[in-house]
Amino acid sequence: MIGGESTMDQIMLPAMRADLRLFKGSGEADGSPMWMLFDPVRNRYFHLHVRGLRVLRHWRTGATPEEIAESASDHGVEVDAEDVTGVARFLVSNGLTEARTSADSARLEEQWSQNRTHWYQWLLHRYLFIRVPLVRPDPFLARNLNRVRFIGSRLFAKLTLLLGLIGIILALRQWDAFTGTFMRFLNWEGVAWFALALIGVKTAHELGHAFVARHFGCRVPSMGVAFLVLFPVLYTDATDTWRIANPRDRLQVALAGVKTELAIALLATFAWSFLPSGGLRDAVFFLATTSWVTSLLINISPFMRFDGYHALSDVWGIHNLQPRAFELARWQLRETLFGFGEAPPEIFRPRRRRLLVTYAVATWIYRFFLFLGIALLIYHFAFKALGIVLFFIEIGWFIVRPVLQEMSTVIRHQWGWNKRVVRTILVSAFILGLLLVPWRSTLPLPAVLEASSYSRVHPPEPARIVSVSVSSGDDVAKGDVLVDLEKPSLTMEVEKARHRIAVIQARLDRRAGSFQDLASEGTLRRQLAEQRVRLSGLQERIAALVVRSPLAGKVASLADLSPGQWMGRDQLLAEVIGQTGIQVTAYVSEQQRSRIQVGAEGRFISDDGTHQAVNVKVVAVEEMGSDRLSHLSLASTYGGPLAVKQNGAEGAPALEEGVYRVRLVATERHIATAWQLSGRASIEAPAESLLGRFFRYAAAVLIRESGF
CATH class of the missing domain: 2.40.50.100 (RNA polymerase II/Efflux pump adaptor protein, barrel-sandwich hybrid domain)
Known part of the structure; x- marks a missing residue:
C-alpha cells in the first residue's frame, strides 16, 4: 500500500486505472521530452517527464519500488526506488489507481474527506466564478467542421482583410455619420440590437476556439456560460488541446476566438456603409468598433487565465505557467530576502528565470488591484450589510491570506544569520520607522490668496x-x-433732450402771446422738469463712461x-x-481638520511659482463643513486639486467630499501683486506618522460607510 507513514520496504505498488491514456507531449522549453497522461473520467491531463515515463513502462501491480528499479536497470534504464515511490504517490494522490481492497477504499474515502471543500469555501468560490455547461457540441462540430473549414484558409483571410480595408476607407469618407451611430444606442431599440450583436459575436468567438480545436483532433466536451462575479461570459472547454504536441497548433486554438472577432469586425466595417439607417446598422457598428476592442483588452491579458495566458504559455513552451512562475518567484523572494540557500524548484536558464519571476510579480500586482476592484464592486452593488461582509471576505481570502501563508512558511523555516538577513532586517526597520515615526509636521492645503481690497x-x-x-x-x-x-447713441440722446428743453422753454417764454400755450402752461412746466431730469441722467451716464x-x-x-x-x-x-494687505482661504478635509489649530503658522506658495512665498497664520477654522466651493480656480474642472461633481444652483461647484474653510492672514506686511492667486498653504500641525494617518483615514471611511 501507499501511506504517509509507510517505510520503503512496505510499499506495494497499486494497480493503475485501465482507462488512462498516454500521449506524446510537446516537450519542455529546454527541449526535454514530455508525455501526457489523460484521465477521461475527469477530463484532466497530467504531465510526465522522462523518469516518470520510464517508471510507468516497468510498472507492475503488487511489486515494490526496489523491484521496479531493478527491473528497469536490467533493461538499461536509470531509475531508483525513490523515483518509483514518487510516481506511486503522484498516481495515488490524483486518483489514477484502482481501489481493489478495503484499504484502498478507505484511502480514497480519506482523500475525498481531505479534499472536500467546506460549505463556506464552496460558496465563496461559486459567487466569484461558476460554470454552467449548456451544450455538448462535439457531434455538431464534427458534422460541420468541413463546412466551415474554408474560413481558416488564406484566401478567406485575404478577402476579409481586403473588404475590411475598403470598409475603413468608406467609413472615413462619412466619418461624422459613422461616429454619430453610437448615440443611437441610447434607446431601448439600440440596447436590444446591442444585446443581440453581443451574444452573436461572443458565440462566434467560442465557436472559433471549438472548431479550431476540433480541426486538430481534440474533443470539446462542453460549452456554456460562466459567471464571473455574477457577470455572464461564454466559455468553451478546450482541455483536450493538451494532447496537441505542436505548441504552434495550440497557439492557433488559443487565438482563434480573437481572430474570429477581428474578422467579424472587418466584415462589419465593410457592411456598415451599405446598410440603411436602423437597428441592424447600429448593431454592425458595435461589431466593427466596441466588441473586438473590449474582447482584445480582456482576452489579451496574460495575467488571468483567458486566451492571452494560454497563448503566452504556448509561446514560451511552459505548461502550468502561473503555478510554476509563482513557485519560482516565491523561491527568489526568499533567497533575496533571507538567503536560505535552497535549490530552486526548477532549473531554468538565467534569462528565462528572470522572465518568469518578472511575470509572476506582474501577475501578483495585477491580481491585487483586480481583487481590490472586485471587492469594491461587490460592496457597491450589494446592499450595505452584505457588501461590507463580502468586501472583507474578498480582501481577506484573496489578498491577506496568501501573504500570511507565505509569512508562515518563512517563519517556520530554519533560520541562520547571513548578510541578506541582516540587510532585510535593517531595510525593514528603516521602512517601519518611516511608517511609525511621526515625522510629517506640516499639512499642505489647497488655498487661494486674495488682496484684502x-x-x-x-x-x-x-x-x-x-x-x-x-x-x-x-x-x-x-x-x-x-x-x-x-x-455715440448716448450723445445723440443728450442733444435731443437739450433740444426738447429749448423748445419747451421757448413756448413758456411766449405764452402771453399764445392762448394755447397759456392754457397749457402747467403741462409745459411738467414736461420741462421731466426733460431736465432725463438730461441730468444722461449726463451722469456720460460721466460714468x-x-x-x-x-x-x-x-x-x-x-x-x-x-x-x-x-x-x-x-x-x-x-x-489695494495696498491694505492680503487674506488667504484654505480648505481642509474632515479627516485632517483636527490637526489645524488657530494660531498655527505656515507659508503660502503660489502654483505659478512667479510670486514670492508669504508667511501666514491661522486666524479661524470653520466649525461646520461645506460641500460648496467658492473659489473656482481650485475646482478639478478648472485644473484644481479639489474634486467636484456638478455646479450648484448658484454656480458654485459641488464638492465630492465636504471641506472646512481655514482663514489665514499674513504675519508681516505684504502687498498683493494679483487680486487672486491659487496655490498651497503649508500649515504647521502636530506631527503624525504615515501609518497613523492611514488608520485615521480608514476609521473615518468606516464611520462614514457604517451608516445604514
Whole structure:
C-alpha cells in the first residue's frame, strides 16, 4: 500500500486505472521530452517527464519500488526506488489507481474527506466564478467542421482583410455619420440590437476556439456560460488541446476566438456603409468598433487565465505557467530576502528565470488591484450589510491570506544569520520607522490668496474706447482715470433732450402771446422738469463712461485695449488691487481638520511659482463643513486639486467630499501683486506618522460607510 507513514520496504505498488491514456507531449522549453497522461473520467491531463515515463513502462501491480528499479536497470534504464515511490504517490494522490481492497477504499474515502471543500469555501468560490455547461457540441462540430473549414484558409483571410480595408476607407469618407451611430444606442431599440450583436459575436468567438480545436483532433466536451462575479461570459472547454504536441497548433486554438472577432469586425466595417439607417446598422457598428476592442483588452491579458495566458504559455513552451512562475518567484523572494540557500524548484536558464519571476510579480500586482476592484464592486452593488461582509471576505481570502501563508512558511523555516538577513532586517526597520515615526509636521492645503481690497473694473454699459490712461503695474489714486469711453447713441440722446428743453422753454417764454400755450402752461412746466431730469441722467451716464479707479492701489492687470474698440458690460477692463494687505482661504478635509489649530503658522506658495512665498497664520477654522466651493480656480474642472461633481444652483461647484474653510492672514506686511492667486498653504500641525494617518483615514471611511 501507499501511506504517509509507510517505510520503503512496505510499499506495494497499486494497480493503475485501465482507462488512462498516454500521449506524446510537446516537450519542455529546454527541449526535454514530455508525455501526457489523460484521465477521461475527469477530463484532466497530467504531465510526465522522462523518469516518470520510464517508471510507468516497468510498472507492475503488487511489486515494490526496489523491484521496479531493478527491473528497469536490467533493461538499461536509470531509475531508483525513490523515483518509483514518487510516481506511486503522484498516481495515488490524483486518483489514477484502482481501489481493489478495503484499504484502498478507505484511502480514497480519506482523500475525498481531505479534499472536500467546506460549505463556506464552496460558496465563496461559486459567487466569484461558476460554470454552467449548456451544450455538448462535439457531434455538431464534427458534422460541420468541413463546412466551415474554408474560413481558416488564406484566401478567406485575404478577402476579409481586403473588404475590411475598403470598409475603413468608406467609413472615413462619412466619418461624422459613422461616429454619430453610437448615440443611437441610447434607446431601448439600440440596447436590444446591442444585446443581440453581443451574444452573436461572443458565440462566434467560442465557436472559433471549438472548431479550431476540433480541426486538430481534440474533443470539446462542453460549452456554456460562466459567471464571473455574477457577470455572464461564454466559455468553451478546450482541455483536450493538451494532447496537441505542436505548441504552434495550440497557439492557433488559443487565438482563434480573437481572430474570429477581428474578422467579424472587418466584415462589419465593410457592411456598415451599405446598410440603411436602423437597428441592424447600429448593431454592425458595435461589431466593427466596441466588441473586438473590449474582447482584445480582456482576452489579451496574460495575467488571468483567458486566451492571452494560454497563448503566452504556448509561446514560451511552459505548461502550468502561473503555478510554476509563482513557485519560482516565491523561491527568489526568499533567497533575496533571507538567503536560505535552497535549490530552486526548477532549473531554468538565467534569462528565462528572470522572465518568469518578472511575470509572476506582474501577475501578483495585477491580481491585487483586480481583487481590490472586485471587492469594491461587490460592496457597491450589494446592499450595505452584505457588501461590507463580502468586501472583507474578498480582501481577506484573496489578498491577506496568501501573504500570511507565505509569512508562515518563512517563519517556520530554519533560520541562520547571513548578510541578506541582516540587510532585510535593517531595510525593514528603516521602512517601519518611516511608517511609525511621526515625522510629517506640516499639512499642505489647497488655498487661494486674495488682496484684502480689490476691484475688477467693467464698463458701466456697452461703449467704445476713446483712450486708455494707465498701464499694467501703474500706481493709481482713488478717482484716477483708467479708461475713457464713449457711446455715440448716448450723445445723440443728450442733444435731443437739450433740444426738447429749448423748445419747451421757448413756448413758456411766449405764452402771453399764445392762448394755447397759456392754457397749457402747467403741462409745459411738467414736461420741462421731466426733460431736465432725463438730461441730468444722461449726463451722469456720460460721466460714468470716464472709468475711474474705485480705490487707491496698483493696476494688477489691464485688458488688451485699443481706441475704437467696443466693450461689453461683462468684459473686464482692469483689475485694481489695494495696498491694505492680503487674506488667504484654505480648505481642509474632515479627516485632517483636527490637526489645524488657530494660531498655527505656515507659508503660502503660489502654483505659478512667479510670486514670492508669504508667511501666514491661522486666524479661524470653520466649525461646520461645506460641500460648496467658492473659489473656482481650485475646482478639478478648472485644473484644481479639489474634486467636484456638478455646479450648484448658484454656480458654485459641488464638492465630492465636504471641506472646512481655514482663514489665514499674513504675519508681516505684504502687498498683493494679483487680486487672486491659487496655490498651497503649508500649515504647521502636530506631527503624525504615515501609518497613523492611514488608520485615521480608514476609521473615518468606516464611520462614514457604517451608516445604514
